[in-house]
Amino acid sequence: MVPTEGNDVRWLFADQLGPHFLDGDDQRVLLVESRRVFARRRFHRQKAHLVLSAMRHRAAELGERCTFRQADRYRDVFDHRPRAVRGPLTVSHPTTFAARDFVQSLDRVQMLPARGYATEMDEFARWAAGRRGHQLRMEDFYRGTRRRLDLLMDGDEPLGGRWNYDAENREPPPKPKARPELTDPDQRSVLGVPGPWWPDEDEIDEQVRADLDRWEADGDVTFVGRDGPRQFPATRTEALTALRHFLDHRLRAFGRYEDAMMSGDPWMAHSLLSATINLGLLDPVEVVHAAESAYRDRPDQYSLAAVEGFVRQVIGWREYMWQLYWWFGPEYRHLNELRATKPLPKWFVELDADAVQARCLSDVLGDLRDHGWVHHIPRLMVLGNYALQRGWRPDQLTDWFHRSFVDGYDWVMLTNVVGMSQYADGGRMVTKPYAGGGAYINRMSDYCGQCPYSPTVRVGEQACPFAAGYWWFVHRHRDRFAGNHRMRQAIRGLDRLRDLEALVEQEEHRGSRGP
Template sequence: MTPRPHWLFGDQLGPHFLSPPHGGPDAQAPVVMIEARSVLSRRRFHRAKAHLVLSAMRHRAAELGDRVTYVRSRTYAEGLEQALGRRVSHRSDAHHGSPKPARRPDGSPRLTVCHPTSRRALDFVGALDGVEILPARGFLVPHDEFAAWADRGTGRGLRLEGFYRWVRERHDLLMDGDGPTGGRWNLDQDNREPPPRGHDTLDVRAPWRPREDSIDEEVRHDLDRWERDGEVSFVGRDGPRLFPATRHEALSALRHFVTHRLPDFGRYEDAMLTADPVMSHSLLSAPLNLGLLDPAECVERAEQAYRAGDAPLNSVEGFVRQIAGWREYVWHLYWHFGEDYRHRNALRHTAPLPDWFLGLDADVVTARCLSTVLAQVRDTGWTHHIPRLMVLGSRALQDGWDPAAVTDWFHRCFVDGYDWVMLPNVVGMSQYADGGLMTSKPYTSGGAYIHRMSDLCGPCAYRPTDRTGDHACPYTAGYWAFLHRHRARLAANHRTAQAVKGLDRLKDLPELLDAAARRGDTPP
């Protein structure tokens, strides 16, 4: 019997999604790929993100050659029907029959697909008759193993640190015998240095960047045409592609990072420099989330660099924690918490996102930190985790923006943003909308933190120490206004109680709150 076709989604592009062992597709399975324009027309994505995804899909199709049936269609349903030459019925109407049965003569499904990365996609394929959903790939921990770990942790919470140690032990990552290499599980305290003063950039090799080709030219032409025809609308700019779109490019980026940038990654992991938005970061989140890299190969290469004496332990541990810890943790919480998690709003924040933020209009923003970071998103669709959390997310939290709208914005505007990525990161980590299911406190601060960890405050029109007046820092004022607005809840939290007590020492609190109330949608 001929092998069943295997459907590849646009974030399942690496070879590990086609390898047959352990519940994979048939060894020589023909491949189906569907480029559905409806995905881009439903919401206003960043133009660079749309370019990257389409470029990666078309590059993968070119690599697969005659093995793939690549369909460009309006919707997934139409594309699937065109690819298979028949209608695939939904389970609810399967009993009515079909001219061409959805199942093979032996009763097995006619099509396989690896577990999709979003609930919407999973619901779609799960409702189709004749489609077998294979286990998820592209992650270190299977769903059933996480479920078993979570059951054991009932009552103690599902905190990252416990999960991270469990993954390290289970996969023998940075372990010496039964204990962590170097004697400590977490070297985060060594990775919080401010940027070197007097330097505009870090003294490290520039990140690896791709070279565009004819496929990128074709993608850009199509996006231009779709915009002209009114089929889609984008935000942001689509300059030269900055992130890998092929397996070969992704491996080149990984090798370059481990060899040239990993040694300096750790100490400045949380720092920001105006002229150096990438610092020592890997820029591997986009190819990882497209499925071009497998997380195991990333952390194993990093550990090999440490064992060979080519990178310090604090840098390697920080990188391993991001991938084997945080990335895995976020992936599994997305599924563990369920669909209702999307609607969590413990702080009852309902303010709409202002137009200047939705449109990435960095030029109307006075606060230098926010203007700089918003411009980075506008121009590249990327910033590293500290600007995301402590500049963009903190602004949204302090101003009380609707967390669902903030989640959608991050999903649309970042090249590495997917539903599974942004839902826990924004609802749980950034906006504290889950009330502490994921983190033990809200992550926000005054201007002093940004001043200490960056060079962004020096030329700014605002002063990080000023709460009121013409030079009041919107982050400093916003921090105290946020504490006041949620005083009762935060006073009962041992991690924020001391900060709340500080409100009683602020003689200018009424003036501060009045200014915050009058600001409205005005850019800070």
């Protein structure tokens, strides 16, 4: 059934909460809160809180325009529709295959094109099909998106004459002597910038916490991670405030240390806007245009490299992951090219940082346990890298990332984990595995100085699990990588290891215990 224009009710999923998902200020809305979502899987406690808080805040903002239903299952609401929504329903294209299939199974519901992304799905499909067998490259897609949005452009050329400032955005963290004294109480970063903006909880958050406590006490749900004050926006107003704070105070320091990791400072100069954008509270196009405007209005205060690096994250990598999720299709989640079959160990699943001696892994797990968030390099080069080296199942790891991060959604994590992190697609997305040893972590972080392991030791009591694990990984897959020109140097290095036999035996016995 096609709804009559202006007479439809817009059904909003929990990740479609911004004004750009509605067609007018008077459109009626249906919101459904399903407890079964949290009963089926163990989410991070702070993620469950954020999603429920954002939905309930949106319902409160909409007031009488909103029909808000709390149910055990989505199906319960549609089997017995409330009177206010018995007419035609419209909904923007959902963000998962399962949700899309559910919408398509319903009567009197029209699915609209996706919103909250910079590129229409049909447009990406035409671009991808036009590659004619060549590997899809994010850089090509990103440049086309920049041109189409007229973003950081000077006519037909990129602003500053370069598309890519990655080389300037890969500095290691500053040495302790180079770090500023934090005399300003508002400064919470060793980079010398103010810390992130934090929201204040209200009575809605108080009720959410009480409900989650009760559900957990009743045995209906269980969580991972620690509860804590809500740290991410749950309303449009909060989202705009967080965006403005990042642009005014933190963006200028973002780029050069974008890939660095620092103990005691998980936030550094990152925006922390991923969860907010993924809830639909901010539109990615408005975010990148705001960053561009900040640079053009005050070019003396911003590095173009920092602005371009941020823009690349939002309408480059984030957008690319969304499009590839649909382009690759539902069978993509079952790929396991490296035949990684080991289950995730309990200490990892439970975010048990205290079970781990390796300082980088312990620190990152602890931050994730306490906040439900770490930035992209700890995700890729600590958590994902360790799983890749150990041969853990990519489907389990994808699910773990989805559940454990406040910004984790199926479309976000599937391509990131299966394709980029675990190389489980055999190179459809990236040209080589993102495997790295202790030397990389030592160069890009301050973790190794106070770790019981040494990043230069492969065998023995001080053997770094990443240094040894890297060579164990290359050894296991030597034949598979023999034809990959980007892995030739690693394979040649393997031939020079005199302690390879002892290393392999050591790593095979490391087992499922925490390193």
